[in-house]
Amino acid sequence: MSLTRRPRALLGRLNPGQRRWGGAGVVAGLVLASVLISLTAGDPSLLSGKPAFPADCGGPDRLTVATGADITAGSFRRDLIEEWNRTHTTQVTLVEVAERTDEERAEMAGRARLGSCAYDVLSVDVAWTAEFARSGYLLPYPLDPQKAGLFVDNVLKTGQVDGVQYAVPFVTDVPLLFHRRDLPVPTTTEQLWKYAAANGGYAVQLGDYEGGTVNLLEAVLSAGGRVTDGDRVVLDEGVNGERTREALARWRALLENGTLARGAENFSKQDTFNAFRDGFLARGPKDSAEESSLQAFRDEEAAYMRNWPFAFHRLATDRSMYDGHRRLRFGMAALPGAGILGGFNLAISARSDNPEKARMLIDFLTGHQAQARLFACSGYPPVLESVYEEYRRDPRTCDQLSVSPGTETGFSGRTDCTPGTRANPSTGAAIAAAGPPGEDPEITALMLQELAGKIHQALCKAELRPQYSYYSAFSEVFRGCARAVVNGDLPARELDLARFADALRAARRGRAPEGAAGSLAHCGKPERRPG
Structure with missing residues (x-):
């Protein structure tokens, strides 16, 4: 039986600045010291050069997978690990290291950096792959052309x-537009602003975390x-500069005018979920990942919501999201x-004692059966x-x-992103019945067909984030200046584009x-002088 562990206490000892700058070049020395202090509390042997981690990390019959918290409906990821453990002698432990992606990366x-062999397989956010690969944390993961051709390009x-292929996609992610079923569906951003202003607003994620970076990059693009x-x-x-401004x-x-949902300046994706749905379900914790926008949507404080596909299963399994005719109160559309493309890749740690078994596990988790069930049962794209x-x-x-x-290979046909491919038309999922009256709603095959079509359509035009070794540092600088303008701390006209x-x-x-720690001088905001 698998064990799910969450060593978040390690990160709790780091302040936000240490967590955010965990991978940044020259700054890495300072952060490494912070991590060393955090990880070696009560165990000075690490600082003496003697490894505190067990010499037999992993071993021939053990694998440990490091991942973030599972916020999907059903948490079917754990069921797959249990299935593996029932059918293999090598037993897998799933470690949920943090709820927020920034903290997960830092851990x-x-x-x-410490040379730990604690993890065999890493679930790596797509934004970290370059950093982890170039830092020597991952083993290459070569794929033959036939295997590579199975994935969305x-x-x-x-x-x-x-x-070089260092990681294999496990879960992809792409934003969708969720909307109240009786409202017009915008096809341009100008239409979105118009419709949202007239019908209760638009829930987005502008919090000081990676999701905020993604939303703001999408705004500029x-x-x-x-x-x-x-x-x-x-x-x-x-x-580019003036269009960014x-x-x-x-x-x-x-x-300011309320088109963006109340509180959006601090929303994470779970916050967005709560904001979309508040009033139908109890409000979740403010610091949980991506919840408040969903809350605003479900409360009808926001008529439109930008969120990831996980939100569909969360909404569609909530009885209050159906009307008296058992029809969904919301629909989906392309954003x-x-x-911006999101998601997580699976990679083998360079310190794993059992890379061959780790590859077998990754092949299992990325096979057709596992991927189809992850999608149908939990909403993983x-x-x-x-x-x-x-x-x-x-x-x-x-x-x-x-x-x-079904079969491991699935259908032989492809619905790829090549020119001329037709997107899956709407199948009427917004009005599909979801079980007999009085029973908990169930997600139907037609709903899943619609969701898969919308996700694939969005994937075909999604853009990748920059593949920088120090992407986390780049992200923080971009987010800091962009949020300063959106939050009103820095007038847009004063944004110093060159700096x-x-x-x-x-x-x-x-x-x-350059400048004092925590200042926005590089954005154009004057630093306060002492006194």
Whole structure:
């Protein structure tokens, strides 16, 4: 039987600044010291050079998987680990290291720097893959062309660094637009602002964490600006600067006039969920990942919501999200404008004692059966083209898959992102019945067909985040300046584009911005003088 552990106390000893700058070049020395202090509390042997971790980490019949908290409905990921343990002599322990992705990265990176063999398989956010690979934390994961061809193309690329495959996609993610069923569906950002202003607002995530970075990057891209181009920072080149300034100023105005849901400046994705749905279910903890926007949507404080696909299962299994005719109160659509690709890849730790068994486990978790069941039972967006093709042609529910799991290879056809591929049309999931009156609602095959089609359509046009070794530092600098404008701490006209761009270039190389710690001088905001 698998064991799920959550060593969050390790991160609780780090202040937010230490957690955020966990991977940044020259700053890494300071953060490593913080991590060492945190991890060696009560065990000075680490500082003496003697390994405190067991010499037999892992071993021939043990594997440990490090991952973040599971916020999906059903938590079917654990069921797959249990299934593996019932059918294999090598037993797997799933360790949920943190609820927030920033803290998860800091814990994994901290242990990797110490040479820990505590984890065999790492569930690595797509934004960290370059950092972990170039730092020597991961083993290469070569794939033959036939195996590689099974994955959604741009999703597979998130595991590639410098032309080498280091990680295999496990769960992909792409934003969707959730909307009240009786409201118009916008196809442009201008329509979205208009409809949201007239119907209760738009719930997004602008909190000081990686999700805030993603939302703000999407805002800039949707306005026709670019922050990066490959390895280059291009914020201060051509029209990019002014379009960035205009996009942030627009979002500031939307926050002030109430078009963006109340509290969005501090929302995480779970906050967004709560904001969307508040009043139908009890409000969740404010610091849980991505909850408040969902709360606003379910409370009808927000008529539209930008969130990840996990929200569908959470909403569709809530009885209060149905009307008197057992029809869903909400629908889904592609997000107007740009979307940023998210998700997690599975990689083998360079310190694993059992890399061969670790690869067998990863192949199991990324196989067709596992991916189809993760999608149907918990809402994890699949990484295999064959799963999307199966749900286009023959959608099945979680219960149906459990009874008749299908084949490992799935359908031979592909619904890929090549030009000319037609997106899956709406199947009417918004009005699908969800079980007899009085019983808890069930997600139907038609609902899953609609969800799979919307996800695949969004994946085909989603953009990747920059593949920087010090992406976390880059993300913090970008988010700091962008949030300062949106929150009203820095007028958009005073945003110093040249200094901002130079700070981003320094951050991507692991150097902290010039000026006092915590200041926004690199954004154009004057530092306060003592006295």
